[in-house]
Amino acid sequence: GQNIDQPTEMTATEGxxxxxxxxxxxxxxxxxxxxxxxxxxAPTFLSYNVxxxxxxxxxxxxxxxxxxxxxxxxxxELQMKDSASYLCAVMDxxxxxxxxxxxxxxxxx
Amino acid sequence: DGGITQSxxxxxxKEGQNVTLSCEQNLNHDAMYWYRQDPGQGLRLIYYSQIVxxxxxxxxxxxxxxxxxxxxxxxxxxxxxxxxxxxxxxCASSRVPGQGSDTQYFGPGTxxxxx
Numbered sequence: 001g002q003n004i005d006q007p008t009e010m011t012a013t014e015g016x017x018x019x020x021x022x023x024x025x026x027x028x029x030x031x032x033x034x035x036x037x038x039x040x041x042a043p044t045f046l047s048y049n050v051x052x053x054x055x056x057x058x059x060x061x062x063x064x065x066x067x068x069x070x071x072x073x074x075x076x077e078l079q080m081k082d083s084a085s086y087l088c089a090v091m092d093x094x095x096x097x098x099x100x101x102x103x104x105x106x107x108x109x
Numbered sequence: 110d111g112g113i114t115q116s117x118x119x120x121x122x123k124e125g126q127n128v129t130l131s132c133e134q135n136l137n138h139d140a141m142y143w144y145r146q147d148p149g150q151g152l153r154l155i156y157y158s159q160i161v162x163x164x165x166x167x168x169x170x171x172x173x174x175x176x177x178x179x180x181x182x183x184x185x186x187x188x189x190x191x192x193x194x195x196x197x198x199x200c201a202s203s204r205v206p207g208q209g210s211d212t213q214y215f216g217p218g219t220x221x222x223x224x
Contacts (some may be wrong), residue, residue, distance in 0.1 A: 042216060087151070089152075096154065101150055
């Protein structure tokens with residue numbers, strides 16, 4: 001079967017750095033997406049990786065290793081507004097998104 | 110402003126009643142999707158449509174129905190056959206289906222509670 005694993009919850013301090021991991025086993029791979037979702041709201045797109053390596057976008061970076069079936073989202077200079085759930089999703093061989101359950105990130109002052 | 114709208118934001122229905130959730134987009138996207146989100150689980154695909162007048166079942170289509178008569182609209186009906194309809198329903202759209210980089214953009218969601 002297809003599976004996406006992420007930690008359920010993480011806690012970090014304002015101003016610090018946090019890394020949210022995602023491992024996947026899917027039938028085929030056509031890219032990996034990260035989304036941010038605040039409680040009760042819609043997911044919003046953060047990043048897309050299809051090749052190995054690091055993609056940097058402001059305070060957020062996303063890394064992919066296809067051989068290891070592994071990705072992480074790195075958030076720097078954490079702000080209180082970064083408190084949200086972070087969803088990892090992989091596009092499989094049928095171009096369907098397979099979603100992880102999300103990681104709830106709690107930022108403490 | 111371009112975007113995806115869903116209405117209503119909160120919906121309450123009695124058990125045994127059908128209910129239709131609205132989804133409209135003005136992004137000129139070809140593909141539209143309906144997902145269901147339950148606590149502690151990933152988003153699950155209910156139905157999707159890549160072109161007008163055509164749609165396909167997702168992983169959990171039983172008890173749901175859709176139509177795609179216009180490019181902009183993709184309403185979802187939750188029928189009385191759906192055993193556990195209480196959930197957060199998300200509509201999404203994307204520009205070019207069948208490509209890896211095709212990002213899906215989401216509407217604000219409808220929280221359905223069946224009493």
